[in-house]
Amino acid sequence: MGKKRAIVFIDGNNFYHNITLMNRVKKLGIKPSHIDFHKLSEAVCSWFGIRHKKTRYYNSVPNVEDGKETYWKHMAFLKEIEKLPKFEVITRKLQRSSTKEVLDEKRVIISNLGLCEKCKPLVESNCYECIGNVKMREKGIDVKIAVDMLEHAIKGECECVVLISGDADFIPALKLVEENGKDVYSAFLTFGYSYELRKFFKFFIINHNFIVENCLKDEII
Numbered sequence: 001m002g003k004k005r006a007i008v009f010i011d012g013n014n015f016y017h018n019i020t021l022m023n024r025v026k027k028l029g030i031k032p033s034h035i036d037f038h039k040l041s042e043a044v045c046s047w048f049g050i051r052h053k054k055t056r057y058y059n060s061v062p063n064v065e066d067g068k069e070t071y072w073k074h075m076a077f078l079k080e081i082e083k084l085p086k087f088e089v090i091t092r093k094l095q096r097s098s099t100k101e102v103l104d105e106k107r108v109i110i111s112n113l114g115l116c117e118k119c120k121p122l123v124e125s126n127c128y129e130c131i132g133n134v135k136m137r138e139k140g141i142d143v144k145i146a147v148d149m150l151e152h153a154i155k156g157e158c159e160c161v162v163l164i165s166g167d168a169d170f171i172p173a174l175k176l177v178e179e180n181g182k183d184v185y186s187a188f189l190t191f192g193y194s195y196e197l198r199k200f201f202k203f204f205i206i207n208h209n210f211i212v213e214n215c216l217k218d219e220i221i
Contacts, residue, residue: 011165012059146173
């Protein structure tokens with residue numbers, strides 16, 4: 001019997017954020033643009049002893065109004081990934097958080113700090129002054145990944161699901177994939193890898209040496 005077919009689901013935003021952080025802290029010299037995600041998918045599947053069928057890469061897209069240079073660099077990055085063999089790119093636009101959402105988030109953060117009655121008003125005052133810095137957030141990507149993993153499993157398009165993300169929010173969806181008779185594998189970087197993901201599923205830590213030896217673009221090697 002041949003190796004089981006696997007679909008790889010890459011949480012692009014999660015990967016980008018954590019490899020950038022890993023590079024900044026450890027001074028490794030590896031940027032997201034240095035990585036060949038096809039090689040990464042093939043190498044991870046090979047490590048698990050399964051056959052790479054295809055990869056679905058999920059990423060959010062910034063608004064051009066928030067910076068043309070950043071927008072076009074990001075679009076060029078995604079266009080390059082789209083050309084990879086056995087690859088599909090799924091995108092969602094970044095959405096602005098509403099003022100109410102930002103305020104609610106700040107209130108939760110402040111309430112969890114355990115501040116005394118004297119300190120709390122001071123922190124609240126300084127925190128709410130920065131409300132004008134409306135942040136961007138990823139909207140719908142996580143849900144899309146979860147739904148797609150389950151849909152592909154139910155339709156029998158693969159025997160295995162490989163999630164490249166460190167986010168524990170995917171655990172319920174991955175458990176449903178298992179309940180539908182599919183094997184589940186988790187792989188992520190040394191930074192930002194949820195303990196819960198490693199606890200519940202077969203996992204692999206993508207470290208610096210693995211990236212250098214297996215996942216860099218030809219022109220970087």
